[in-house]
Amino acid sequence: MMQKDKNVILADSIKRLLRRGATKSLQKIIKKTHAADLSLVFRELSKNNRLKMFNLMTDPEQKGVLLSELEESIFLELIAQLDLKVIVEIFENMAADDVVELLGYLEEELADAILEKMKNEDSLEVEHLMSYGEDTAGSIMVPDFIAIKENMGASDVISALQNDYADVEMPFYIYVVDEYGKLVGVCSLRQLVVVHPQKPLKEFMATDIVSVNTYTDREDVAEIVARYDYLAVPVVDDDNRLVGIVTVDDVIDIISEEATVDILKMAGVGEDYIETQTIFRGTRIRLPWLFTSFLGGLAAFFIIGGFEASLEKYAYLAAFIPVIMGMGGNIGTQSSTIVVRGIATGRINTRDLWSVVSKELAIGIILGLVYGLFIGVVAKIRFFSEPLSLQLSISVCLAVISSMSVAALVGSLVPMLFEKVNIDPAVATGPFVTTSVDIVSVYCYFMIATLLLGI
Amino acid sequence: MMQKDKNVILADSIKRLLRRGATKSLQKIIKKTHAADLSLVFRELSKNNRLKMFNLMTDPEQKGVLLSELEESIFLELIAQLDLKVIVEIFENMAADDVVELLGYLEEELADAILEKMKNEDSLEVEHLMSYGEDTAGSIMVPDFIAIKENMGASDVISALQNDYADVEMPFYIYVVDEYGKLVGVCSLRQLVVVHPQKPLKEFMATDIVSVNTYTDREDVAEIVARYDYLAVPVVDDDNRLVGIVTVDDVIDIISEEATVDILKMAGVGEDYIETQTIFRGTRIRLPWLFTSFLGGLAAFFIIGGFEASLEKYAYLAAFIPVIMGMGGNIGTQSSTIVVRGIATGRINTRDLWSVVSKELAIGIILGLVYGLFIGVVAKIRFFSEPLSLQLSISVCLAVISSMSVAALVGSLVPMLFEKVNIDPAVATGPFVTTSVDIVSVYCYFMIATLLLGI
Known part of the structure; x- marks a missing residue:
């Protein structure tokens, strides 16, 4: 069955259940549906039903993805209906770069209030990203990268991956840094298992590594990822110290958004035009x-x-x-x-x-x-x-x-x-x-x- | 230094070396330059210089990437200058889905001649992909996926990855299949290392897996990968057997190409318009x-x-x-x-x-x-x-x-x-x-x- 048809059916059954007030069934559906699909359903719901559905969601992480996927106007309408406490809890469970994006849509006052209520470690990370200019690599990078010292041997790297980096969801690349944290190379998982276990990283890593700076424009970042078929590109500061990575899923969004912006500008509709506006x-x-x-x-x-x-x-x-x-x-x-x-x-x-x-x-x-x-x-x-x-x-x-x-x-x-x-x-x-x-x-x-x- | 400026400097020095006939230096530059960057330089060279540069390249794999990255008109001009034997050698070293794409640009006669000369195993794979319609998931999928039986325990999976799948460049996901090869689940590298080593895959794999069919339109494939932030999406046949994956780097190209095609169609320029045409x-x-x-x-x-x-x-x-x-x-x-x-x-x-x-x-x-x-x-x-x-x-x-x-x-x-x-x-x-x-x-x-x- 086509993905599109699937979502039409999903929207229809959710609407039916909302009319019947079938809370239990709705919760079941919510639990097993990806937030990206829910965001499509939200488009078709009334303002009240959106709030109802949102309140039925229990997983703050799922709520976070949903908020990120919603269109700006729907997001703003929904946020206005939520308690500050609820918003803060969701934001604390989101990746810092996504929080930055959402805060950008809000009135400054509300954004400040949210940041103030967030746990210190979370809000500091967000504020750090916000300190880089809008549309720069710094503002969209994530800190979930693997950086390992160049002297470490292959087998030690593998055990470090299993222990220190077990929470890195997708180990795109293993970045190699020197003693000052400066980026010096990169190696793949595959290389780790084929070389001699004692061989230090610096002897087999690739050194012709492409990186971007924190202030590189996001369009240029996207262009690099697309050109070299990378899954992620490392972001370094002015001293060439590795500070984050920009991942391919963000690059896809950038490419699609930039194309839309270009199309709308060429048609003379500005760059902010969103179909759901009044x-x-x-x-x-x-x-x-x-x-x-x-x-x-x-x-x-x-x-x-x-x-x-x-x-x-x-x-x-x-x-x-x-x-x-x-x-x-x-x-x-x-x-x-x-x-x-x-x-x-x-x-x-x-x-x-x-x-x-x-x-x-x-x-x-x-x-x-x-x-x-x-x-x-x-x-x-x-x-x-x-x-x-x-x-x-x-x-x-x-x-x-x-x-x-x-x-x-x-x-x-x-x-x-x-x-x-x-x-x-x-x-x-x-x-x-x-x-x-x-x-x-x-x-x-x-x-x-x-x-x-x-x- | 910005990536763009880097390529301008690269193009200038290659042009200078070509004028001087400095073969040795050119070969050195070619060796350490990514084929995607070389393709940008090729745009600025004359027809003869392109052939000269191409003949200086020694790595058939690099030549393959270059051919894939060139614009259609430059590619066709260059191919016309090459011996059939050279083309065949390059194509044999390329991924089958890339070969399909390039063959699509050639006259049928030449394409057939190339397929005939290619090693049987390579040409069969290409012809297999070509049997799926144009712009379908089948024609762009690659066979480099990891499929493991659902009864295998976590530690056995890890050793299988190190031995049987050591040549899979990037283990995006570990797909789980039943005894008939039907896709039943998916699991991440991270899950493998955190569960008990004897636990069979079917007990901890995710079963709500999104797949596409071989005849799914490539635009829909791209939409799915973008929506769920996947690195790859599995492709199944009518019996739900896993037959390939479409990876995110191809999806990026699809999204960018489809946006270009839409823009050109809206401006009334057809969909094939390429700037370098006569x-x-x-x-x-x-x-x-x-x-x-x-x-x-x-x-x-x-x-x-x-x-x-x-x-x-x-x-x-x-x-x-x-x-x-x-x-x-x-x-x-x-x-x-x-x-x-x-x-x-x-x-x-x-x-x-x-x-x-x-x-x-x-x-x-x-x-x-x-x-x-x-x-x-x-x-x-x-x-x-x-x-x-x-x-x-x-x-x-x-x-x-x-x-x-x-x-x-x-x-x-x-x-x-x-x-x-x-x-x-x-x-x-x-x-x-x-x-x-x-x-x-x-x-x-x-x-x-x-x-x-x-x-």
Whole structure:
């Protein structure tokens, strides 16, 4: 049975049991269901039923995973219904990096109150992670790593693993440190069992180890883990001392989130847009992003207004506005999307600015020629009997060519330049490129037409 | 030093050494550089230099990783320069699932020739994976899993791991099977060392194990691994026999690729677009996607043509076309992007069709009112002295409201409906939504204006 169908069935039976008030059965289901699946069910429940379900949960660890998996808006709504004591107990049972993430969603006052009530050792760890900047390796690393001195022999390492590190859930890698705690190598479980038991780590460990710094951006961390197929990457401080690891499950979340953020930015919806937000918040977030488009529309309005004389003489000039704007807008979106995604995935390097942009421009000119001729022919046929039909169709053809060429040029150049000066290229795209292309297209069209038609 | 900068320096020194023909130094660099890093350098080299570098590589395993990491176009160019014998040797040293992927890029004839020359045991494994459909769990699974009978005691399991499974690079999980090879449980390394040495697996293994089928879609596989933070997910056949695992490093690639494909589809660039393609291929791929936009432009052309009388009387009606189309187009893109990405990340369920669509519609109406009033006021001010300026500004205002409402409705409804009937919602978006919104906007505008202005 598909995972999706399974969750639909789960949600349906939980809803049925909630209606019947079948507490015992609900508790049984909760116990045997992964919190990640419960979070999907929570989406479909009412505010009251969510609280009911949450109160039926007994394992603070399961509650913690659930909170981490919930969407921000549902999480905030639920937290507001909970006692501070309950929240504190859950947070104390969570991994520090997850606590940091959740605290980030809360009002500062509430976050401080929670930290204050948490056991000292737990809150110190959280505050330590919070001291690293947002979106850095430091803020997402976990301390569950295995670090062993380089002089230890293979068989001693194995017994250390069984004794000192028995609580490390998944021994991704065995990191090797020198006497100062500096990272010097790495070795796998497999190597430990195949070498001579007395052989010290430093004689068989791998020394070409890739690490990140506490302040490395999380996107770069994700990129490294993905490139080398790592399960975890070690995080070191400025003195190369091992202070944590970032694990692959967090990297998966980062990659998916960053892709979503890029997509939303390109569509001009900001980066915080979450589907479950209220109509009011949704409107407020989207309103300013449409303002660029509004200004662009106004600019086009005044440009066309300036050609009123041409329009009064040849009213059908207006009929070509949509196709010229549409073709320019669409090829501009193509170009900017290819470039933005290419930069995000590392396939496009800003050092190749001119080769990328000139290729896009070439494609824009070719496609402009193709569609320009199409549309020119349509214009010629439609206005066959009119006196200046040839001039008109040539104007339209040239307008499409210039609109599509400019769009491909702007669409690829703008995100490349933004990336060069460290502005997020995804923001540059969408409304910005489309709007500027609209303005240029309309202007070129009326200029060319006015000249050729001799108005 | 940042990873990115490191690779720039690496590329520069390799280029310098290639110019100097410093074979020895190049070989040294190759030996100590990860193939994933070399693949980044390859992007910046000429065709000839790529071949030179490749021939300097001596480790067939490193060559295999490099080939897997190269972009399709560079891979194909390089393969065309290699002897069949060389290719076969590399493929024999690669994991079967990677071979399947690379063979998929090649012409059938060449792929068959390679398979024929490969050692029987290697080619059989590859052909076995190829027998599962493309993009299924079966085609991406690897056979490097640990499967142990449920009656074995903990200490025997540990010695089996050290002897029989010493070549499993990363013992993600220990899967437990019954006497027929059916998957019955899973246990972690950590559990093995903490339980009594004689305790049989079946008494302490976890039995609530999530598995996928050989024909499960790879996107669903990725979703499961991401949701439960797994390092690998077991793949079973129809009889629940364990036949392979899909590991988290492949899942990362899937998530990143699927996001790219979605982004490119939404921008109307197809799903195969790769930045390094030639201008000719790039043009050919993008040409048909622009055709929808072309047809939409033609439709708008004929619609506006039908209102030629109105335009001849009120030429400045044309000046509002861009702003009305632009506002509709942009909010339509917002809505469809939110819905498409929401479906992809599982945040939006098609069961909630009406609540999602009605929310988008509500947002569309509110934003339409806001911007409609803005634009109406601008129109009133601009044409203050004209006789019908009030009617004109009301027409423009109503046109913006209807355009933005329709756009939000179409933008959210179309991808939801497509998903319901199993058409990829990402394809539905982009050109399709934009174009239909353009046509509707233009039509509504001229209808309203003609009515209100009494033409």
